[in-house]
Amino acid sequence: MAELRALVAVKRVIDFAVKIRVKPDRTGVVTDGVKHSMNPFCEIAVEEAVRLKEKKLVKEIIAVSCGPAQCQETIRTALAMGADRGIHVEVPAAEADRLGPLQVARVLAKLAEKEKVDLVLLGKQAIDDDCNQTGQMTAGFLDWPQGTFASQVTLEGDKVKVEREIDGGLETLRLKLPAVVTADLRLNEPRYATLPNIMGAGPKASASGNGSADVAPMEAGCRRLGQGQPCEPWPPVCRKPRRRRLR
Amino acid sequence: MEGMVMRPLRGGALLRRNFLTCLSSWKAPPRIPRSSQSEALLNIANNGLPYAPLQTFTEEEMMLKRTVERFAQEQIAPLVLTMDENSKVEKSVIQGLFQHGLMGIEIDTIYGGTGASFFSSVLAIEELAKVDASVALFCDLQNTLINTLIMKHGTEEQKATYLTKLATEEIGSFCLSEAGAGSDSFSLKTRADKKGDYFVINGSKMWISHAEYAGLFLVMANVDPTRGYKGITCFLVDRGTEGLHIGKPENKLGLRASCTCPLTFDNVKVPEANVLGQIGHGYKYAIGMLNKGRVGIAAQMLGLAQGCFDYTIPYIKERVQFGTRLFDFQGLQHQVAHVATQLEAARLLTYNAARLAEAGRPFIKEASMAKYYASEIAGRTTSKCIDWMGGAGYVKAYPVEKYFRDAKIGTIYEGTSNIQLNTIAKHIDAEY
Numbered sequence: 001m002a003e004l005r006a007l008v009a010v011k012r013v014i015d016f017a018v019k020i021r022v023k024p025d026r027t028g029v030v031t032d033g034v035k036h037s038m039n040p041f042c043e044i045a046v047e048e049a050v051r052l053k054e055k056k057l058v059k060e061i062i063a064v065s066c067g068p069a070q071c072q073e074t075i076r077t078a079l080a081m082g083a084d085r086g087i088h089v090e091v092p093a094a095e096a097d098r099l100g101p102l103q104v105a106r107v108l109a110k111l112a113e114k115e116k117v118d119l120v121l122l123g124k125q126a127i128d129d130d131c132n133q134t135g136q137m138t139a140g141f142l143d144w145p146q147g148t149f150a151s152q153v154t155l156e157g158d159k160v161k162v163e164r165e166i167d168g169g170l171e172t173l174r175l176k177l178p179a180v181v182t183a184d185l186r187l188n189e190p191r192y193a194t195l196p197n198i199m200g201a202g203p204k205a206s207a208s209g210n211g212s213a214d215v216a217p218m219e220a221g222c223r224r225l226g227q228g229q230p231c232e233p234w235p236p237v238c239r240k241p242r243r244r245r246l247r
Numbered sequence: 248m249e250g251m252v253m254r255p256l257r258g259g260a261l262l263r264r265n266f267l268t269c270l271s272s273w274k275a276p277p278r279i280p281r282s283s284q285s286e287a288l289l290n291i292a293n294n295g296l297p298y299a300p301l302q303t304f305t306e307e308e309m310m311l312k313r314t315v316e317r318f319a320q321e322q323i324a325p326l327v328l329t330m331d332e333n334s335k336v337e338k339s340v341i342q343g344l345f346q347h348g349l350m351g352i353e354i355d356t357i358y359g360g361t362g363a364s365f366f367s368s369v370l371a372i373e374e375l376a377k378v379d380a381s382v383a384l385f386c387d388l389q390n391t392l393i394n395t396l397i398m399k400h401g402t403e404e405q406k407a408t409y410l411t412k413l414a415t416e417e418i419g420s421f422c423l424s425e426a427g428a429g430s431d432s433f434s435l436k437t438r439a440d441k442k443g444d445y446f447v448i449n450g451s452k453m454w455i456s457h458a459e460y461a462g463l464f465l466v467m468a469n470v471d472p473t474r475g476y477k478g479i480t481c482f483l484v485d486r487g488t489e490g491l492h493i494g495k496p497e498n499k500l501g502l503r504a505s506c507t508c509p510l511t512f513d514n515v516k517v518p519e520a521n522v523l524g525q526i527g528h529g530y531k532y533a534i535g536m537l538n539k540g541r542v543g544i545a546a547q548m549l550g551l552a553q554g555c556f557d558y559t560i561p562y563i564k565e566r567v568q569f570g571t572r573l574f575d576f577q578g579l580q581h582q583v584a585h586v587a588t589q590l591e592a593a594r595l596l597t598y599n600a601a602r603l604a605e606a607g608r609p610f611i612k613e614a615s616m617a618k619y620y621a622s623e624i625a626g627r628t629t630s631k632c633i634d635w636m637g638g639a640g641y642v643k644a645y646p647v648e649k650y651f652r653d654a655k656i657g658t659i660y661e662g663t664s665n666i667q668l669n670t671i672a673k674h675i676d677a678e679y
Contacts, residue, residue, distance in 0.1 A: 073306070073310075076310065077313075080310060192314050192318050193314050194314075194346065195348030195361040195363060195367075196348050198311055198314065199307055199356075199361060
């Protein structure tokens with residue numbers, strides 16, 4: 001059928017089940033030695049791309065991740081789920097802190113043009129920063145139509161029908177391809193990478209590139225001002241011991 | 248999630264009892280934050296050192312571990328309580344194991360298996376055991392006993408017939424023990440008499456795991472009792488074979504979801520082509536394959552202990568008595584540290600034995616040590632966890648008591664602790 005190509009952006013974030021600890025100097029959260037995994041919404045985006053490929057509507061899926069070397073893990077997971085190729089935009093660990101939606105969107109826009117893809121799929125937001133901006137900014141840079149918070153995606157010829165979850169309920173859009181779609185929770189239930197796929201993910205091609213060669217993502221980096229204390233869990237667990245009168 | 252509960256006391260005074268957020272009923276298991284440590288990937292660069300710590304895995308092993316962990320948490324954990332109560336494993340769990348390639352981890356891809364390493368099996372068994380030791384047993388027996396036997400000793404025809412089925416849909420059952428032959432397994436009385444070009448098996452077996460679900464039975468029978476154990480031969484018997492009777496499952500203390508049945512062989516005809524390996528060499532195969540089986544059981548016990556420990560620590564960090572968190576009492580901290588150290592030691596013993604086996608180096612002593620130690624400390628860890636949980640550890644509403652019951656079998660099956668100690672001593676004797 002259609003010879004569509006999809007680009008799926010995946011982000012490596014701290015695993016949702018991990019207890020977050022703030023760094024002692026309050027400049028951020030502890031990430032060293034902490035369990036990371038693929039952002040759950042990105043998993044949903046990859047799953048959607050793989051389902052489209054299984055329906056033979058998409059020919060090739062390229063998974064891309066921006067960040068330090070460990071992002072290769074995340075790309076490999078995407079490959080094990082069914083993506084065909086992986087691109088790792090390497091960002092040195094020191095600068096990775098300042099990598100925000102604006103920079104990632106620039107990178108994705110450039111890649112989408114370079115790889116000549118028809119569909120860019122992302123998760124609606126990342127669970128570490130909850131920005132909910134990357135997809136929208138990418139569409140802005142590319143000047144492509146966008147369907148965000150998608151709970152259903154249907155490819156119809158040269159258009160994509162996106163059913164979005166909005167405050168008032170559901171909204172259906174028909175976007176002309178190429179387009180950007182961000183996945184919401186109820187879009188699908190991501191598959192587990194089966195063991196044979198995991199074994200086969202190794203040999204799959206994965207290219208690494210230095211992002212700053214053709215894009216300068218760091219120019220508009222923001223400086224984080226500080227990190228507050230996380231809220232104490234409810235109910236309060238400590239009670240002051242009663243004072244005893246000594247006789 | 249439990250909320251605040253008010254309970255009237257004598258004299259009308261109200262007693263507020265805080266139900267801890269982490270102690271929700273495990274029918275809907277909460278997302279308890281586990282240890283935040285991530286295992287480092289095997290990195291040849293590894294700071295310039297060629298010797299990586301034992302807890303380093305290849306990328307595939309790491310991904311496999313993560314996937315099994317998720318699968319266990321999401322698909323198996325909600326069903327654990329019902330499976331234990333009904334003494335029956337859910338079909339969806341078994342199907343899930345097959346679908347994810349967990350029943351054919353070491354089987355070659357040409358037969359439809361996963362083609363991964365022995366260490367991957369160990370990791371998978373450990374992750375499954377963290378959630379349910381019975382499910383881990385399915386994975387363990389299939390991979391370390393059944394598949395290994397057929398891969399090592401099967402003819403091409405037997406491999407082609409059975410390996411694909413074992414990897415995709417069929418459970419295998421290993422039949423060695425009898426009522427009169429437990430630790431002394433070579434004194435088994437089941438006979439296989441040769442009649443023309445087939446064998447007729449007569450006898451009975453006991454304590455056979457998964458007999459209720461298995462499609463293939465690997466039966467150890469003696470073709471020539473006058474030769475003693477040198478007559479023991481391994482036969483491949485299909486489930487529907489006439490004369491094979493599967494008895495009622497035992498009502499067990501632990502591992503209840505994994506059924507254990509007695510079997511009776513009443514003139515069961517097995518063609519000569521279904522002899523696995525050579526006639527009279529069955530005892531060698533049994534010994535050889537039980538070595539790897541030991542590492543598998545060590546992994547199961549390790550995962551069980553770790554899962555129990557992981558559940559208990561958040562509890563004692565949250566529960567407050569005498570105005571202090573339980574975890575802040577030094578006496579308790581010492582107990583926790585003691586148990587954690589033993590767990591770590593068991594893990595290193597198990598991983599090392601697995602890596603030795605992979606490397607093709609002698610590993611029998613290390614495997615025995617791993618199984619012995621892991622099963623012993625699993626019992627101790629789960630017992631301690633019940634102590635730390637207090638009353639909550641004693642009731643079936645929380646999973647800790649199930650870990651305690653499941654751990655008991657570890658010191659008994661696949662070689663009792665005493666047998667393991669004998670084996671270790673034998674090797675030490677040979678070394679000096």
